Amino acid sequence: xxxxxxxxxxxxxxxxxxxxxxxxxxxxxxxxxxxxxxxxxxxxxxxxxxxxxxxxxxxxxxxxxxxxxxxxxxxxxxxxxxxxxxxxxxxxxxxxxxxxxxxxxxxxxxxxxxxxxxxxxxxxxxxxxxxxxxxxxxxxxxxxxxxxxxxxxxxxxxxxxxxxxxxxxxxxxxxxxxxxxxxxxxxxxxxxxxxxxxxxxxxxxxxxxxxxxxxxxxxxxxxxxxxxxxxxxxxxxxxxxxxxxxxxxxxxxxxxxxxxxxxxxxxxxxxxxxxxxxxxxxxxxxxxxx
Ligand code: HEC
Ligand code: HEC
Numbered sequence: 001x002x003x004x005x006x007x008x009x010x011x012x013x014x015x016x017x018x019x020x021x022x023x024x025x026x027x028x029x030x031x032x033x034x035x036x037x038x039x040x041x042x043x044x045x046x047x048x049x050x051x052x053x054x055x056x057x058x059x060x061x062x063x064x065x066x067x068x069x070x071x072x073x074x075x076x077x078x079x080x081x082x083x084x085x086x087x088x089x090x091x092x093x094x095x096x097x098x099x100x101x102x103x104x105x106x107x108x109x110x111x112x113x114x115x116x117x118x119x120x121x122x123x124x125x126x127x128x129x130x131x132x133x134x135x136x137x138x139x140x141x142x143x144x145x146x147x148x149x150x151x152x153x154x155x156x157x158x159x160x161x162x163x164x165x166x167x168x169x170x171x172x173x174x175x176x177x178x179x180x181x182x183x184x185x186x187x188x189x190x191x192x193x194x195x196x197x198x199x200x201x202x203x204x205x206x207x208x209x210x211x212x213x214x215x216x217x218x219x220x221x222x223x224x225x226x227x228x229x230x231x232x233x234x235x236x237x238x239x240x241x242x243x244x245x246x247x248x249x250x251x252x253x254x255x256x257x258x259x260x261x262x263x264x265x266x267x268x269x270x271x272x273x274x275x276x277x278x279x280x281x282x283x284x285x286x287x288x289x290x
Pocket of ligand 1: 092
């Protein structure tokens with residue numbers, strides 16, 4: 001009787017095995033397919049993850065179209081979406097995940113400066129600036145604040161830097177000598193803070209200087225009497241006290257950026273800041289007292 005419908009399933013036990021096998025194969029196929037589609041591998045294997053990183057890296061690198069100039073003016077969230085998410089969303093290669101308060105708490109405790117430094121200079125498996133060297137430091141910092149604040153921190157996001165204005169401010173010509181910087185600055189006749197613009201030759205008082213450093217984006221990295229990313233301005237004043245060449249040297253450095261005087265963290269170039277502003281700022285900084 002069994003000759004026509006011959007089947008190798010002869011007993012209930014065999015039936016169970018066949019059904020079970022069919023089920024297992026289907027699931028395996030679905031898993032394989034979904035890995036193919038999403039490109040996600042099982043977590044836990046560092047080599048695997050680095051492999052993923054290497055494959056997605058070039059994509060991350062081409063996303064910033066204007067490759068030459070450091071880009072400033074992205075929001076923290078944009079920076080996160082563009083660059084940091086790659087690792088910090090899923091916790092790749094040991095990155096603390098966005099929103100994982102447990103993983104962030106000990107880091108946040110070390111202070112925002114330490115986090116800025118790690119993100120800008122790189123740390124362990126994290127390349128400098130998350131691998132995108134075209135990011136301006138300040139954008140990296142906004143990315144840091146964005147992540148930290150969504151993971152238990154409460155830091156102030158560095159203020160937006162005004163978009164680079166007309167790029168034709170006579171840049172790296174030899175700085176015009178403004179002589180005797182310190183002597184020129186006397187408290188008193190100063191433009192009202194609210195204008196926020198430097199008038200050549202008019203010394204700034206504390207408030208006007210503060211307003212100008214806000215307007216020109218310096219305050220994101222500098223405090224008057226406290227180190228942020230860059231040195232406290234009173235410390236700059238103390239360092240160059242009596243140095244006649246300081247005015248020209250510092251104006252040049254602010255324009256062009258540079259590192260190594262106060263540590264490894266560089267100051268990015270500030271091409272968008274008008275020369276008059278820089279002159280006024282440097283005079284003001286050099287006249288500050290502790
Ligand atoms: C290629 C992967 C990767 C990318 C991209 C990446 N990170 Fe990270 N990040 C890591 C890893 C890994 C760690 C943990 C390093 C450690 O503490 O050992 C980390 C840690 C951090 C920390 C904590 C540092 C500390 O000192 O505790 C901050 C802040 C941070 N990242 C910010 C950023 C920002 C901002 C970006 C985007 C601009 C970014 N990361 C992009 C992998 C990455
Ligand atoms: C993105 C952060 C950042 C911004 C924005 C920034 N600075 Fe700096 N600044 C730094 C860092 C970091 C240093 C230390 C560089 C070094 O060690 O040589 C520095 C150094 C300086 C110094 C001392 C330079 C020296 O050689 O001793 C002066 C003066 C200064 N900044 C003024 C300014 C002014 C004015 C502005 C705004 C127009 C500004 N900075 C904007 C980060 C910044």
